[in-house]
Amino acid sequence: MIQSPFLLADQTLFKNIDAFEFDYIPDQVIFREEQISELAFRVRPGVFGARPASAICRGPPGTGKTTTVKHLLAEIAESQKRLVPVYVNCQTDHTRYAVFSRIYRRVVGHAPPRTGVAATVLADAIAASIIKQKIVVLVCLDDFQYLLSEDTANAVLYSLLRMYLNHSDCRVGVILTTSEMDLDVSRVLESGVASSLCADDISFPRYTPDEIREILRIRVREAVWPGVISSEVLDLIVWKTHKAGDLRVGLDLLKRAVLMAERNARSSVVREDILLAYGDARLITLKKMIRVLPPGERALLDLIADSGGGDPLTSGELYNRLTDDEEISYTTFYERLKRLAEYGLVNLRIRQKKGRTSVITPRYEAEEIQAVSR
């Protein structure tokens, strides 16, 4: 480690601290080439004036859905005049009016009147503008699950899809992204809306440790000066990120650890910085996961967390505890359990000799789950 006793106030280890921010769009989106080309294939008709096919990007939090889609939209915006991309973050724009205001601004070119205009009026104005400008619009509804309350999703999609049904020269394509584990479009949307949407799934699996390492290595090169993060420290961060399953944990760890090194007037990060920073970073994943977990899985997670502290639970014991409160088949219970393990929320060790009996250990304490649920 290089010791620097005087890291002056105007000196910093960061070359570009923004490269550790979650909304930073890297120059390269690596390991998502397949997904980008699948998306491009669906969007491509829009370049020639036809209606783009719809798609749903699915995958656990922090698997690059937003980054991939934003990258594609930026490329379209730079290279195409006829195809106009609109990005909507449904976590912030989660009402029908907010979604259509966002689309209106991009398509019409200025903000809509602030009050007294119904979302349907905005939708009609958008359709008229699309026809007049002879453009095709591609709307990405990112984190689509935030529209599912109060039936906003049906209303938004109905209006968007109806534009095309009402005027065949009004062409609008839709890309949805979601980290909702079980989102079944045919169940949550009205049948007419789901069948007009006719969207194909594009899957975003978790990154492998090697992939995480390469993505973080490139990010480190952009964000800090050489020598600040050693290869050994990066390995530790990769391991923690892999365990948490969300790239954001790695980015957050890196940022906190470098700030810690700076505060202690060191010119490189040491293992202790990472271990201290990890306590906060791992809860980021938990918070994200908790928000999108279906009620059945959430109840099971709470039960497992409440049972922590004693001997490890077996799946049979857990099933018996669960059936005290809920009537549920062993198969459904076990599917839920497997999903919790898949999303990194519990550890599951299968006892080979006893069929589907597994030993379960919680990865988060009940207090941590409560803290991030508030």
Ligand SMILES: Nc1ncnc2c1ncn2[C@@H]1O[C@H](COP(=O)(O)OP(=O)(O)OP(=O)(O)O)[C@@H](O)[C@H]1O
């Ligand atoms: N392939 C990649 N290359 C470079 N950076 C990536 C890649 N995938 C993800 N990231 C980074 O990881 C972070 C999380 O990615 P992103 O927001 O795209 O995930 P997401 O799947 O949309 O998550 P959520 O479902 O929670 O919205 C971002 O900061 C992003 O820059």
